[in-house]
Amino acid sequence: MNLQELTIHELSKLLKDSEITSEEITKQYLDRIEKYDNEIGAYITIDREYALKQAKKADKMISKGNASYLTGVPIAVKDLLCTKGVKTTCGSKILENFVPEYDATVISLLKNQGAVIIGKTNLDEFAMGSSNENSPFHLTKNPWNKEHVPGGSSGGSAAAVAAGFCVGALGTDTGGSIRQPASHCSVVGLKPTYGRVSRFGLVSYASSLDQIGPITKDVKDAAIILNCISGKDLKDSTSIDVDVPDYMSVFDEFEKTGLKGMTAGVPKEYLSVEGIDPDVQRVFLESKKRLEDLGVKIVEISLPHTEYVVAAYYIIAPCEASSNLARFDGVRYGHRSKESDELIDMYKNTKHEGFGEEVKRRIIIGTYALSAGYYDEYYGRASKVRSLIMNDFTQVFNECDIIISPVAPTPAFKIGENRDDPLTMYLSDIFTLSANMASVPGLSVPAGFSSKGLPIGLQIMAQRFDEKSLLKSGFGFEKSILAEAADSSGPAGKFCEL
């Protein structure tokens, strides 16, 4: 069995047909991680006993006939989500030994269905970064080319899926942190609508932008996980009580109608973004043509405030971060500095020893922008610009069902290439930030490769709570790519070699 190729829906069938047990497959994944993850660095924590205990429980569920798609399936989880009894570091020294007393709601939902949480994946500290280079524990390497970053901040989850270290994974996305690493690692990543999935137990970075979502090998698997984790949760007052459709129904719909009748908008402002890599440009144009061939009508649209998205985001997110991260003061949990005999010094030294450079930088920007005299000029203005960005999106969805764009301006860059230039790193988020700012869902689906063999994804966005359109168009697109790949001898392989 090729562990890299195995999808959730395929494994689910094997488990239900008693071709394999969850315990056997979980052991195979654990062995593969043990053998190869020292080369990739996808995981921070693997707890073999914890995983196998869940697998045995899943096997009992299956034998009693209580299995769902996820029962017995090994799933990796970004280490920003609380797991009861298992270390949750948030990729930070400040929480290096933190063991939560409760599960995040998404973890409870996965466990209720019998999914096996196989391990906790690496990330940029507190999800602040686009490359996983901001983890204090170790680098994560791109399984397609180990000299390159896997993207971030859910780089560990994307690398784990691409390298066959799990069947599917959860990531979180505040400004592209699911979609960008998915694009860089040639896997599927879906950021749901803000409020679709409970954030309870997700350690907050920027609360009005954070959202949890699946990173998977194909679009169908993303739908399976989304079905499991969506819905209103009393423990998260920002989760929204909107009916959750059966996301698996879109695949039947696709078989009946294909993508005919759908309209995709291409924002004219995105085409003039500076610094787009020629390979990214090429793959985007090919993808547009592919959708057109599938019957999708392509129209040019305008998102006039695109130019201001990065600037508004890099005020709002650090402001919220500076407030959220104030809780890590060494009093109730996490690291406490031993170098202080007075409270204020203890706070300062604790954060100094616990936080990395990027986290400190964002706390300083956020604290500055929220300080007396600057609040209206920065946070107030950025928040108003954000509502204009939201209006842009509301308007364009009168003209189209989905919006298509590249995910990132370049394929995965080399490790260390952008490390000392935060502004350049921030500007690379241009295509993904809007979905978070406008609270709309976004999908990254593998679309091709650069001339150097690095993966490139296509981003699809839709109206709030219209994840179905993302899944349907993403599925049609994926099916077409795979059909072509099977017929060609180019860099068609969907799976990287370790």
Place this chain on the structure above:
Amino acid sequence: MKISKKDVEDIAHLARLKVDESLVGKYAEQISDILKYIDKLKDVDISGAKLVSDACFNTNILRPDVPVKSGGPAVTLANAPDRRGDFFQVPNTIKPN
């Protein structure tokens, strides 16, 4: 907007954050660059635009006021860096002479 090394130190103090002396200059430079970029927001006509908090998140979400069992001190204090009995213990709030 350009910020100085002293600004960085003052803001870090507000955030109860110690920053290495070697990093203060680098932060002042990098954050000045970032704020300079952010200044482009001044070009946007925001007259009539609402704060996002007013435009989208303006409804109070309440849940039924029903008491539920809590984990108690064992859970709350499980990760305490220092404790005395059922209390978090912290250093002196006033510097000893």
